[in-house]
Amino acid sequence: MINKAYASIMEMKTGGASPSGRPKWRRFALLGGVVVVILAIALDTKVVRIGSSEDLRQAAFSAAVYGTKAFPEIKAAIEARAVEAATLQQAILANKNEAVSKYGIAGGSGPVFSVKFVGVAGERQASGLYEVTVADLPDVKIRIQTGPAINGTELRDATGTVNFGQFTNQIEYQNAGSALNNEMKKTVLSAVDTSALAGKKVNVVGAFRLINPKSWLVTPVRLEVQ
Secondary structure, eight states: OHHHHHHHHHHHHHTSBOTTSOBHHHHHHHHHHHHHHHHHHHHTOOOOOTTSTTOGGGGOOOHHHHHHHHHHHHHHHHHHHOEEHHHHHHHHHHOHHHHHHHHEEOOTTOOEEEEEEEEEEEEEOTTSEEEEEOTTOTTOEEEEEOSSOOOSSHHHHSSSOOOGGGSSSHHHHHHHHHHHHHHHHHHTGGGSOTTSOTTOEEEEEEEEEOSBTTEEEEEEEEEEEO
16 A cells, blocks of 8 residues: 555656656657648648649750741741742831831841742852842842851741740740751751752742841741752
């Protein structure tokens, strides 16, 4: 009896401690905290099926894929917008702003126009440029890009349907322009012997950025040797 009474008194003093000396309520509190944390993690966790639309790995921008998918539509739009070179020249010289409003797409570094013409290619320059002599444009120097390097973002900017807001950042936006140039090389220039255009009559549809009204650098979307 004395031993039981002593044990009861000690338990009251220790607050019902376990044999290890740790109060029981602390053990229960710790266990309860662990359970709460596990439940919180479970509720905040969303299961995403691999390959689904929510799988962020699927959202990574691929310039090559973009170029392949977007170029046919861009090409068709430039061909539909293209203005005869003589008509476009007259409009630009008469009133640049009106010409941009009627035929062009305004841009930060200069408006972009879609144009078409037939002329005779001169000698190939080291950079892959050809100057094309167009009979009814004696005062305009027209050059076309044939690679291997295709520079500029004229194809991206020529239709007004591609804008920065469609991309995550400036790098993707720039890569989209390069991707369209690369796809043009694959689908348009690859069908032509671009090393032997000198002296030949060419039919060209393309786009250029207006920097100098008397000097146009055209990126083609159609290049046919007649």
